[in-house]
Amino acid sequence: MSDGPLVGIVMGSESDRPTMQRCCEVLDGYGVSYEVVVRSAHRDPEGCREWATQAEGRGVKVLIAAAGGAAHLPGVVAAWSVLPVIGVPMSAGALGGLDALLSMAQMPAGIPVATVAIGDAGARNAGHLAVGILALADAGAREKLVKRREANRQPKQ
Numbered sequence: 001m002s003d004g005p006l007v008g009i010v011m012g013s014e015s016d017r018p019t020m021q022r023c024c025e026v027l028d029g030y031g032v033s034y035e036v037v038v039r040s041a042h043r044d045p046e047g048c049r050e051w052a053t054q055a056e057g058r059g060v061k062v063l064i065a066a067a068g069g070a071a072h073l074p075g076v077v078a079a080w081s082v083l084p085v086i087g088v089p090m091s092a093g094a095l096g097g098l099d100a101l102l103s104m105a106q107m108p109a110g111i112p113v114a115t116v117a118i119g120d121a122g123a124r125n126a127g128h129l130a131v132g133i134l135a136l137a138d139a140g141a142r143e144k145l146v147k148r149r150e151a152n153r154q155p156k157q
Helices: 014-030 045-054 073-080 098-105 120-135 139-153
Strands: 007-011 034-038 062-067 085-089
Touching: 007 014, 007 045, 007 073, 007 120, 014 034, 014 062, 014 085, 014 120, 014 139, 045 073, 062 073, 062 120, 073 085, 073 098, 085 098, 085 120, 120 139
Parallel strands: 007 034, 007 062, 062 085
Antiparallel strands: none
16 A cells, blocks of 8 residues: 555553554454554653654554543644544543543534543454545555455354
């Protein structure tokens, strides 16, 4: 598809990496290139801004932002970039990720964040959704997505 990363994945904390590995596995399965960084909207706001504003110049087409708790990261990334942003709520804290889900799903009008399920399923779906977005302009990605969907329709043995 491309030599450089097409998908940028940012996590608010290194502790999010095991969950976001599920997203990476999905992207690997489609042969989609990606980059993974840790940038906190709270602890490293300047690093977060720099990463988000420079992503498009690196050839990135879709951003995936994972965060737990107050989960400001996807919204901050969306504020700094016009690229589509997919938010992945992490299963963490006293509310098990519900707070993160609501934080992402209730972005104000004009700063959208596509939000997927909490945790591992959400991380996987973020990968599939990113490929779906890429498939709008990439026939190879579309073909791989169609084949994956057809395989999903087959009964499990």
